[in-house]
Amino acid sequence: MDFELLVGIFPQVLLDGLILGFMYALIALGYTMVYGVLEFINFAHSEIFILGAFVGVEILLTMKSAGLLDVLPWVLVLLLALVAGMLASGLAAVAVERIAYRPLRHAPRLIPLISAIGVSFFLQDLIRLFESIWRNSFNLVYPTMDALNQRFELTPTIDVSVKSLVVIVAALLMLWALYVLVNRTKIGTAIRAVAEDQAAASLMGINVNRMISLDLPHRRGHGWGGGRAVRRAVRPHQSLYGIHPRPEGVHRGGARRHRQYPRGDDGRLVLGLLEAFAASYLSLLTGGAFGAEYKDIFAFSILILILIFRPKGLLGEVVRERA
Amino acid sequence: MLLRARCRAVRPRSGEGIKLGAQLAVEKGKANLEKMGYKVEFVPFDDQAKPDVGVANAKNIIADKDIMAVIGHLNSGVAIPSSEVYKEVNVAMISPANTNPVVTDRGYPNVNRVCGRDDVQGVVGSEFAHGQKIKSAYIVHDKTQYGQSIAEFFKADSEKKGIKVLGFEGTEEKSNFDPIITPIKAKNPDLIYFGGIYDQAAPFFKQAREKGVKSKFMGPDGMDSSDLTKIAGKAVVGMSYTSAAGPASALPKAKAFVDEFKKKFGKNPEPYAAEAYDAATIALRAIEETAKKGKVSREDVSSAVRKAKLSGITGEIAFDAKGDRQKAQYFVLQVVSDDPAKWGDNKIVKQLAIAPPEGKK
DSSP: HHHHHHHHTHHHHHHHHHHHHHHHHHHHHHHHHHHHOOOOOTTTTTHHHHHHHHHHHHHHHHHEEETOOOSSSSHHHHHHHHHHHHHHHHHHHHHHIIIGGGGGTTTTTHHHHHHHHHHHHHHHHHEEEEEEHHOOOOSSOOOOOOOHHOEESSSSOOEHHHHHHHHHHHHHHHHHHHHHHHHHHHHHHHHHHHHHOOOHHHHHHOOOOHHHHHHHHHHHHHHHHHHHHHHHOOOOOOOOTTTTTTHHHHHHHHHGGGTTTTHHHHHHHHHHHOOOOOOOOHHHHTTTTTTTTGHHHHHHHHHHHHHHHHOOTOOOOOHHHOO | OOOOOOOOOSSHHHHHHHHHHHHHHHHHHHHHHHTOOOOOOOOOOOTTHHHHHHHHHHOOOOOTTTTHHHHHHHSHHHHHHHHHHHHHHEEEEEEOOOTTTTHHHHHTTTTESSSHHHHHHHHHHHHHHHHHHHHHHEEOOOOOOOHHHHHHHHHHHHHTTTTTEEEEEEOOSSOOOOOOOOHHHHHHHEEEEEESSSHHHHHHHHHHTTTTOOOEEEOOOGOOHHHHHHHHGGGTOOEEEESSOOOOOGGGTTTHHHHHHHHSSSSOOOOOHHHHHHHHHHHHHHHHHHHHSSOOOOHHHHHHHHEEEEEEEEEEBBBTTOOOOOOEEEEEOOOOOOOOGGGGGOOEHHHHEEETTTTTO
């Protein structure tokens, strides 16, 4: 066992894990929001999340073929793709809610779940069909920007890329914005009221349908932001790439509620870290008997343990006294 | 009577090569049989690269008693279960492209191949690496029957040649390779060998270069697609890959074949077209031979194929007792440009004719 090597790569693994964790946190936000209000796991979340990413990619590709990519500053390009992706995801989310979830609002809880799975399949194949007819290629390759691919060498063994920093900053910004929205605004109060008790909220004069609709695009924005972040950082090139983040987000959605919104993201960070550590260290520590392929098993086992023993998040929950 | 050749297309490009190559051979070579009063027909099937579709096709094929030989498949994962079906009725199968050792190692009397074997591809890789003065290697594979077995052969032979293997890692990861790359970077090997397919290898190589890994890259024929450069760009320029199917231009009797193919189909031969051409020619000759002796049966055709000798466009072909080609051609190619359109310009840096390993189960 090469002890020096194990210690040497530690900071890099820690950093990679944190970045992965931030991405999971972004994705999980969407699940949390829906679960909090509608109390079912929205299986179509990952597909809407992909949709935003694909809109972003298409915009980049169109700009590239128009020759704009080299002319415009990358910040502008990024913002444009970002806004378009957010809009597309948001609108899609509203449409899905209107078509697939609202008619089932008062049905038993399993029914909208099935509907969500249907939407998920539909969107997945829609994107695949569109891309295969439109681009006709097995591997969708999107242009990258050199500015984003740059890496800073913190030390000779540790480096971090610009896009990773973008992911972290975007995640923190969105977490903060969501916190403000949910806890400090009137709309947020109304959404929380709906989450607590739909019937009572509507008696108090809150338009429940509107609040749920508002909740959706907004969370889509987050989903999208996550989608874009993932796309930037891990360079997926297949239409199914949203599948993997789903179970991890689901876990989070199941564990958290709106009302305790800002907490629980620690769980996502831990998951990201666990995965990165397992992938880098398992094979080194076991002499190759267990390789990187066990990272998910390892990470999920620990998560299940956390769910059993610390279901409200690692840092616990704020319990308010009732007035 | 009918002779039917069969083939399939997965990645349309490569599958197309098998189909058109076999078709050309049948059209050119059917005259003799037709003079003898037989009707010769070429029947393409598409297995969609799926084992279940391949097996379903195979069942249709054995039910059609007129089909005397099968040329295919493109994927070993399809060829292996399908040939279990062919074996039931002993219909000859000649593979132009299946490099997995298992294809012939089962010792079926009807299964042959004109291409090389994966285990030799791993050896060709380490042989080349050794020649390049590589001292240490890190091996990553995709955990498939194809990728992992090549990687294992590469590892075993590298160790034999004194190349230090710093790591051996299997992964199904498709997008985020950071955690795998970090230890590789720390160990700084001379060479990274990826046993797998380009769609996984390309992002891996790209991310490795971005992370500042300086090692040389190498892989098996799973790398042989212009999408490798389309995805990975400059990161893979200069990397080398081995192949059991050289570009048509490297073959001994290439020119006449390329011209003929172009004339007939209006394009350059795709991968495995030449191999499929030779395979189909062997099949036709074998049928001819049995026809001369009287009744044509699947058993007789199978044993005639096994004994066939052909000076084909891919060189001298003769099968050993297991159905492997006695001396198959292997190539090491180098990626010359990050432009996907120039994939065909990749140059051959080494060419070897190697016999299949002896005494393998």
